[in-house]
Amino acid sequence: MLEERMRRWRHVFKLDPNRPISDEALAAVAESGTDAVIIGGTDGITYENTRELWERVSRFPVPCVQEISSTDAVVPSCEGHLIPVVLNARETEWLGGAQHRAIKLFGDWIPWEQIAVLGYVVLNPDSKVARLTRSRTELQPADMTAYIRLAERLFRLPAAYVEYSGTYGEPAMVEAARRGKKDVQLFYGGGISTQEQAETMARLADTVVVGNLIYENLEQALQTVRWVKEPSGGKSTQT
Ligand SMILES: CC(C)=CCC/C(C)=C/CC/C(C)=C/CC/C(C)=C/CC/C(C)=C/CC/C(C)=C/CC/C(C)=C/COP(=O)(O)OP(=O)(O)O
Ligand SMILES: O=P(O)(O)OC[C@@H](O)CO
Numbered sequence: 001m002l003e004e005r006m007r008r009w010r011h012v013f014k015l016d017p018n019r020p021i022s023d024e025a026l027a028a029v030a031e032s033g034t035d036a037v038i039i040g041g042t043d044g045i046t047y048e049n050t051r052e053l054w055e056r057v058s059r060f061p062v063p064c065v066q067e068i069s070s071t072d073a074v075v076p077s078c079e080g081h082l083i084p085v086v087l088n089a090r091e092t093e094w095l096g097g098a099q100h101r102a103i104k105l106f107g108d109w110i111p112w113e114q115i116a117v118l119g120y121v122v123l124n125p126d127s128k129v130a131r132l133t134r135s136r137t138e139l140q141p142a143d144m145t146a147y148i149r150l151a152e153r154l155f156r157l158p159a160a161y162v163e164y165s166g167t168y169g170e171p172a173m174v175e176a177a178r179r180g181k182k183d184v185q186l187f188y189g190g191g192i193s194t195q196e197q198a199e200t201m202a203r204l205a206d207t208v209v210v211g212n213l214i215y216e217n218l219e220q221a222l223q224t225v226r227w228v229k230e231p232s233g234g235k236s237t238q239t
């Protein structure tokens with residue numbers, strides 16, 4: 001089951017099908033020691049660019065899953081699919097509307113064992129995902145704790161995702177998320193670029209996601225694997 005395999009992920013890279021990446025960079029990402037590669041993004045995502053990127057990553061043994069942001073771009077051959085639900089979206093479209101249409105469309109073809117739902121709480125108001133979903137990003141720590149309880153206790157989701165896409169987040173908000181959780185797998189993603197940031201979020205979250213840095217500073221992005229998986233206990237190993 002994808003939910004069980006996903007539990008072992010400590011560090012994950014997120015590759016965007018809408019951004020070019022060379023074969024060398026892709027090989028470095030796939031062979032970095034990361035636990036998985038997620039293929040997904042908010043805009044410009046098509047069946048063609050997702051399928052092409054998935055074919056390139058699937059030549060490597062690293063687990064690779066698609067995070068679905070549009071029904072048109074579902075690639076059935078991917079070995080697993082993550083389904084986002086945006087808990088703080090103002091519009092129900094992103095809280096069940098789009099998912100309902102997709103379930104109706106794909107019907108009996110959906111391989112449920114290979115699907116995992118991620119309950120997103122989107123916090124960077126300037127990110128594409130926040131604008132698209134009109135997320136309520138002005139949250140207090142108590143709101144965050146409640147969202148994580150909503151994800152785990154009411155919706156029984158396997159995972160909740162504190163999403164600061166494009167900017168480094170407030171550790172206090174991730175701490176508040178941690179306070180709300182018992183068993184739900186807590187993801188953190190957003191703006192990680194330094195050892196201190198990676199180690200801070202790795203202490204608070206179960207799984208740390210690194211995206212943009214792959215395209216901005218590949219060498220630094222590759223180091224995040226070690227920073228998350230082998231924390232230095234305060235000593236800088238940044239090169
Ligand atoms: C055999 C066969 C046919 C198999 C296929 C079956 C299958 C897997 C069916 C899918 C079933 C299903 C329920 C699909 C869900 C469809 C859907 C459209 C759901 C809505 C998802 C959603 C809430 C989208 C909103 C955007 C979002 C949350 C995207 C997630 C990724 C993300 C946050 C990216 C980061 O974005 P950002 O950094 O802001 O932007 P860029 O990286 O692009 O800059
Ligand atoms: O791209 P960054 O800012 O690293 O964020 C990673 C991921 O949480 C995006 O969905």
Ligand SMILES: [Mg+2]
Nearest residue numbers: 165166211212
């Ligand atoms: Mg992004």
